Amino acid sequence: MSSSQESEQAAPRAGLAAMSETMPATALAEPAPRLTTEAGHSSLGGHFDSNSGRLRELWEFRELLYFLAWRDVKVRYKQTALGVVWAIIQPLFTMLIFTFLFGRLASLPSDDVPRPVFYFSGLLPWLYISATVTSGAMSLLSNSNLLTKIYFPRVILPAAAAVSGLIDFVIGSVVLAALVLWYHLPVDGTILLWPVLVVLMTMLSLGVSMFLAALNVKYRDVKYAVPFGIQLWLFITPVIYPTSMVPAKLQWLLALNPAGGIIEAFRHAIAPTHPMPWSLLGISSAVTVAVFVLAYRYFTNTERGFADIM
Amino acid sequence: MNAVVNSIEIDCLCKRFQLGALQGRNLQLREQLLQSLRNPFRRRRAGEWLWALRDVSFSVPRGEVVGIIGRNGAGKSTLLKILSRITYPTSGNIRVRGRVAALLEVGTGFHEELTGRENVYLNGSMLGMKRREIDTHFDAIVDFSGMGQFIDTPIKRYSSGMRLRLGFAVAAHLDPDILIVDEVLAVGDAAFQRKCISAMENLRGGNRTVLFVSHNMAAVENLCSRAVWIETGQVRMDGPARDVMKAYLGTYGGESGTGPGLTFEGRQGNGDIQFTRVEYLSPEGSPCGVVRSGEELLVRLHFHVNREVLYPSFGFRLFTRMGTLLTETNGKHHRLLVQKVEPGDGYLDMHIRNLNLIPERYSFSFWVTSETGTPVYDGDVRSILDIEAADVYGSGRVPESRHGVLYFPQKWRLVTDLDERQSR
Numbered sequence: 001m002s003s004s005q006e007s008e009q010a011a012p013r014a015g016l017a018a019m020s021e022t023m024p025a026t027a028l029a030e031p032a033p034r035l036t037t038e039a040g041h042s043s044l045g046g047h048f049d050s051n052s053g054r055l056r057e058l059w060e061f062r063e064l065l066y067f068l069a070w071r072d073v074k075v076r077y078k079q080t081a082l083g084v085v086w087a088i089i090q091p092l093f094t095m096l097i098f099t100f101l102f103g104r105l106a107s108l109p110s111d112d113v114p115r116p117v118f119y120f121s122g123l124l125p126w127l128y129i130s131a132t133v134t135s136g137a138m139s140l141l142s143n144s145n146l147l148t149k150i151y152f153p154r155v156i157l158p159a160a161a162a163v164s165g166l167i168d169f170v171i172g173s174v175v176l177a178a179l180v181l182w183y184h185l186p187v188d189g190t191i192l193l194w195p196v197l198v199v200l201m202t203m204l205s206l207g208v209s210m211f212l213a214a215l216n217v218k219y220r221d222v223k224y225a226v227p228f229g230i231q232l233w234l235f236i237t238p239v240i241y242p243t244s245m246v247p248a249k250l251q252w253l254l255a256l257n258p259a260g261g262i263i264e265a266f267r268h269a270i271a272p273t274h275p276m277p278w279s280l281l282g283i284s285s286a287v288t289v290a291v292f293v294l295a296y297r298y299f300t301n302t303e304r305g306f307a308d309i310m
Numbered sequence: 311m312n313a314v315v316n317s318i319e320i321d322c323l324c325k326r327f328q329l330g331a332l333q334g335r336n337l338q339l340r341e342q343l344l345q346s347l348r349n350p351f352r353r354r355r356a357g358e359w360l361w362a363l364r365d366v367s368f369s370v371p372r373g374e375v376v377g378i379i380g381r382n383g384a385g386k387s388t389l390l391k392i393l394s395r396i397t398y399p400t401s402g403n404i405r406v407r408g409r410v411a412a413l414l415e416v417g418t419g420f421h422e423e424l425t426g427r428e429n430v431y432l433n434g435s436m437l438g439m440k441r442r443e444i445d446t447h448f449d450a451i452v453d454f455s456g457m458g459q460f461i462d463t464p465i466k467r468y469s470s471g472m473r474l475r476l477g478f479a480v481a482a483h484l485d486p487d488i489l490i491v492d493e494v495l496a497v498g499d500a501a502f503q504r505k506c507i508s509a510m511e512n513l514r515g516g517n518r519t520v521l522f523v524s525h526n527m528a529a530v531e532n533l534c535s536r537a538v539w540i541e542t543g544q545v546r547m548d549g550p551a552r553d554v555m556k557a558y559l560g561t562y563g564g565e566s567g568t569g570p571g572l573t574f575e576g577r578q579g580n581g582d583i584q585f586t587r588v589e590y591l592s593p594e595g596s597p598c599g600v601v602r603s604g605e606e607l608l609v610r611l612h613f614h615v616n617r618e619v620l621y622p623s624f625g626f627r628l629f630t631r632m633g634t635l636l637t638e639t640n641g642k643h644h645r646l647l648v649q650k651v652e653p654g655d656g657y658l659d660m661h662i663r664n665l666n667l668i669p670e671r672y673s674f675s676f677w678v679t680s681e682t683g684t685p686v687y688d689g690d691v692r693s694i695l696d697i698e699a700a701d702v703y704g705s706g707r708v709p710e711s712r713h714g715v716l717y718f719p720q721k722w723r724l725v726t727d728l729d730e731r732q733s734r
Contacts, residue, residue, distance in 0.1 A: 064435045066435075067431060067436075074423070075421060145418070146419050148396060149418045149419075150418050151412065152436070304398045307397045308327065308397055
């Protein structure tokens with residue numbers, strides 16, 4: 001990706017020409033131009049280069065994040081007859097089909113969990129991840145009118161996609177809770193892990209979408225690769241099948257796919273028929289954090305040039 | 311030592327773009343991979359660089375209203391985009407003190423499906439307003455926009471004018487220390503533009519620093535005390551708005567072919583007298599590159615006499631672009647009785663006091679005949695007259711070609727029954 005490394009000097013002026021810049025990602029190697037402000041308190045004039053500064057700036061712009069997420073939610077079900085019911089229909093019908101296809105016809109095991117609960121609890125986080133990554137990867141491009149007209153921390157766009165998806169997730173969770181009650185599942189303390197898992201799931205989705213969104217600005221290939229990639233991702237993720245189907249020695253491989261450990265943990269948190277797979281969750285969490293940090297760094301290193309190559 | 315606080319300090323700012331590959335095209339990963347496979351050790355060609363800004367330095371004291379002028383592609387917009395942090399400079403320093411609001415567009419981020427009310431909140435938060443601020447100003451914003459009854463209608467049902475109104479209404483309630491405005495006044499209908507101008511004028515009051523980019527010279531003249539003229543990415547001139555604009559209009563006029571030149575297509579006459587060239591001059595006799603509404607104009611028509619002629623009669627017609635005759639005058643109207651012209655050169659000065667023309671392209675047609683009209687010595691020699699906009703009503707609202715061809719200097723006053731009763 002570092003193809004835009006250039007140091008040829010096209011500029012005639014001594015001194016200025018020494019600061020060669022191309023596309024922004026690589027401009028950092030050069031003495032970076034600085035935009036400074038003395039009004040650190042302001043939400044608009046402030047410029048923050050340090051990481052803590054960026055976080056403070058994000059905090060300043062939290063309302064914009066809220067409004068963008070709110071816009072996404074509002075717009076998603078505008079002018080639909082069923083409205084927010086779609087948030088239930090999608091996982092519910094997919095669950096029914098999975099139950100019939102993979103449960104009845106293919107007789108895949110379900111770790112002694114009632115099949116509807118098994119599939120639904122896997123589908124819920126999976127649908128969140130796939131929807132967020134799909135819309136997050138497009139978030140910069142589809143908001144290019146904003147990127148070229150106003151300033152705000154660019155990461156807000158994929159973040160808004162991640163936040164707005166949580167609404168559907170919460171609605172789906174209510175349905176899941178109803179299923180759990182219906183089947184009289186013996187819920188134990190691991191249910192408390194649920195919020196932590198939601199955070200991990202959000203981080204993972206946001207991490208992947210930050211990376212893809214930034215890449216998408218430069219390489220439109222991403223647009224075609226994402227739907228395809230997500231399909232493949234589903235097959236290596238224990239949504240349709242339980243991790244226990246995989247030989248124990250190889251299960252850690254499955255957990256390297258961070259969605260794997262997280263989804264497996266989601267399932268165990270509500271249907272504790274087996275012990276919680278802590279090691280898998282540990283591996284997946286570590287990978288999630290790594291993905292998030294690396295993606296965030298890639299994003300912040302390239303974001304300066306978004307408006308130029310949009 | 312310096313008592314003036316600068317809101318903006320720009321120091322040796324440069325910005326360059328690479329032309330070609332990366333711009334506006336869908337860059338395929340494959341191309342890049344192929345390229346690096348073919349030539350693993352060669353770096354990509356330096357390509358061609360476009361210096362959008364080169365070595366730009368100036369500072370703006372707090373409270374000053376500065377107009378940025380320049381032709382298309384001069385770098386004005388790049389400068390504004392850097393100041394509003396949408397894009398980053400290649401080199402150089404910028405210091406900005408205070409809260410910046412950049413209006414590069416009216417109604418940024420409006421979403422078709424959302425209602426006016428929802429879009430006010432969305433747009434406001436994009437421009438940096440807090441939700442509480444929007445709550446406080448909401449009624450005033452709706453009032454300003456005049457969209458009261460449509461505020462809960464999705465804006466996809468709005469006309470473009472209504473959207474603009476709503477967008478500007480939000481912008482007018484921003485309270486930044488530094489306001490950056492790009493061409494927003496170039497749109498909207500007359501009544502609304504007037505509202506915008508007065509909103510802008512109110513901004514001038516406080517300690518607010520305003521940077522205003524526009525092609526509308528009259529608006530710049532009306533609003534700004536200082537102007538910076540950017541040309542090919544560099545500051546060409548920086549000073550009092552009036553002076554900079556004068557210089558700018560002078561140069562611009564010359565380049566764009568506004569300057570007079572005679573065209574001889576369709577020329578008539580026997581050639582005893584021939585027009586050679588025409589000059590548009592200020593009353594003092596210096597050439598004016600651009601002729602603006604309401605200005606005085608001295609038309610100096612040069613001619614060459616080939617053969618002695620008795621009692622020639624000069625005149626001109628002025629046509630609109632569409633070919634409508636606006637006026638025709640000849641020497642007799644001005645008691646210009648020429649007994650005789652002898653072979654050689656000469657010129658005729660026609661001093662027009664008040665060009666009450668609306669900005670458009672007009673054309674002169676000059677002629678010279680004998681006293682009786684025949685024979686024609688020279689006829690229908692044309693010269694283009696481009697009239698540029700000026701703030702002729704002193705309101706910042708410039709008449710445009712859709713307002714007709716003429717304007718009249720005028721003053722308005724409204725009297726109602728109420729006033730009558732009060733004065734009694």
